[in-house]
Amino acid sequence: MSTLRVTAEKLTVHPHPNADALELAQVGLYRAVVAKGAYRTGDHALYIPEQAVLSAALIEELGLTGRLAGAGANRVKAVRLRGELSQGLVCRPSALAGLDLARAAEEGVDFAELLGITKWVPPVPTTMNGDVEAAAELLPWVDIENLQRYPGILEPGEPVVLTEKLHGTACLLTYVVEGGRVLVSSKGFGSKGLALKEDERNVYWRAVRGHGVPEAAARLAARLGATRVGVFAEVYGQGVQDLAYGVDVRTAEAPPGYAVFDVSAEIDGQVRWLDPAEVFAEGELPLVPRLFEGPYDLDTVLEWASGRETVSGRALHLREGVVIRPAVERYSPVVGGRAIAKAVSPAYLTRKGGTEYE
Template sequence: MSTHAVTVVEVGEVRPHPNAERLDIVAVGPWQVVVKRGEFVRGQRAVYVEPDYVVPTTRPEFAFLAKAGKDKHRLKAVRLRGELSFGLLLPLPPEISDAPVGTNVMETLGIARYEPPAGKAGTFADEMAHDRWPSTHAPKFDLENYNHFPSIITPGEHIVCTEKVHGANARYVYIDGEFFMGSRNRWVKQDGNHIWTRAAANNPNIEKWCRTYEGMVLYGEIYGAVQSLKYGLDKDVRFTGFAAVHHGVWLRQPVLFPSLADFDVPHVPIIYSGPFDIDRIKEIAEQDSVIAETPGHMMEGVVIVPSKERYHSLIGRVALKYISNRYWLSNA
């Protein structure tokens, strides 16, 4: 499960902005933030809020972000005088002035993780009654950001790097004589007018695969007319698979992907397979999308999974996302 937190950090390197005499660039772990000149020094404790968190502009620390008629503001990545700036760095407010590095102050400061609107994905009216949910282990699928756990995948470890598709999470499984479909958090009615039925109807082979591998939960992304990146599909939706689990055991991608191909069920594009090198991954993430119908569409980012499935005490199954700068800036 993905961890959402706003923490007290120790400021890293502080250097002058090359194009602005009144600005500095501050390193916060793998991120960088553009700040007012002289506001922070190396080793200082501060609060760092990443992009895609929502801050209350009713608090004095965030009041400068207020817009007419709104009491909240979603933080994004921006380019300031030619330099990327991710999120917001602020001095410790008085009520947490003694908080040590690593303290999660998200609740104290009234900050929330940004959740995109349901849009065309579906509503709670589409949810299946809980007593009819499938009797299987189908954990919520979330990915941690590589920037939070940069040491979990070691340099040189053999990995598979796939395109991270921007859409809506989907789960499909055939069990107890019934074909089930669901989102990240809930199982939905098979006869509902939502993207999960549309995707399954567009490719009946999804159900055929699930019937063949009864009890195995197939995970994937429904994309197209779903989120801001439409990949050339302005009105249609499609499914692409990326993982499968059976009784708590995740199927290795070198096994899963060929099995999906045998049924003409698409899987996420493999962009790279080989020794892990974060500089190489960063380059790959900025390329055009492979799954898009037409050229010129950006990738949201990539997903990095060890070729040999393994677990880590901090995140469980090892699978990390790396988001492209192109995508961060597209939300600015």
Template structure:
């Protein structure tokens, strides 16, 4: 399921903010964001920009990046994005604007994706040095790594309800995929979107350190995906002394599906590859949105750094009707987002 960085969303409820006369909190799906008081009523539709959205440089949005002391509206700064913040003590995640402030097609429906219509971009963290040059496209038989945030798709909680589940730590690093392309028999070390040229870079250094190609040659239909963490990557929030690789997926290229938790862990153990730590597991999933967001918060072990969050999945792989694919989603720590946005 593609992330909707801008979409038509319904205001589910409005809540007052203590000691604030001009603003209030609007609830959209599992998100909450600050809006002008009186601009919306419960049940009305608006244009919702999610966090990490790079909004278009339209005059009606210039208030987001123009100082109140500036001489008129300013051009949007490069890579300006919507962030998690606190306004009058209230957590605000996203931006909700009235439909009438934009030139849009008629008869828009709730949930309609406006990302392309409004030319909204997605903010990506700066690429660290030492990541290597692009070798070519991402191998087509392997799915790229991505997870939807629970606030955007709260209905998946009911799809997982009562099932055996596993919650793992989201390691803060850079995504890596390793596989053997069955069409060419070539080994690939990949970033999030591209195959990387072999050389003295993080992806290939990890591949050689853990002898990943040798492990995959024994099972060439499998691909391993995980996070490279350590010095020089995302402020090294795990406090590692050297680069490490934490696997979170094992993908079967022949079957076109991921291995279930136990099978993936067995393969990783046999290949001497580290798996992302398990935070919690159980026989019957019963978490709420609030309890998952609370569980997402904490410190990386041995550090004073806020952890990024958690990933939630059934123990046995299954599809989600809401996601239109794999039942898997993430909860990002609000404490992490507030600190990261500083």
């Protein structure tokens, strides 16, 4: 999941092709369905992104009682309204009356706390949970922002790599050379500086042991002269999420599905991000599928984001999306961090019965 920020944004308004009383308000590359005449191009309004959880008072004020997602009907989710994909909410809550929204947009003010808006955190299945311990040496992962919210992360024409975004649960492994220690965590626990104690029932530990990840990380550390190596991967299969890629993690006959999407290494006191395809030998570890290498073009990215998965080799179900990064690692001033983004398939966003465990 990307970070939750509720900000004022400048709108571009488009006609709704299938409804006379509706229009489409565009924020970045997202479009949200709004009432016709509510906004004009150039206006500023609040944008509440997907996965935001709203208070009962705000839901009532916006006239959304019973119309949002989740058991409490309080979560913002992508939906199709009269055939058009609507992602997030565009509104002007009364709590912001009198505020200069154009200035707030320029300053990047986050209104989430003021409005009582929080980020949805899905329940964690037992197989992804366990006893934890403090892990100060765990190399952290960073949230990947959506290209549609921040379209300027990448420059047109710059060389990029597109990899398939898998629908699983992020597994963080850090190999610490001193003492040969192995730290394993989930995205949620890792963000708190916690590691999962080894347990043969835990899906993350089953995956890293079953695929020989600690050994591969140790070999890489030796080759690089690194003091720590971080291996970041997606653990997937039936029993993890609703898209399973032909793998069932509920049986002990084979390890859970596992695919590396990123690597970091601490060398001479500095943490560097590395391309998994360049640092691991062919077949050493399973890697996420590499779909495209070439000049960055938005239409090309969005085309690759949709379609069928390639992990199983059998196109068993829809693709979640793609991750886009420069061919050469770099900094992005747009997000104040790594130049890396994701693009998600509309079919994935609007599928029925989907799960979103971290």
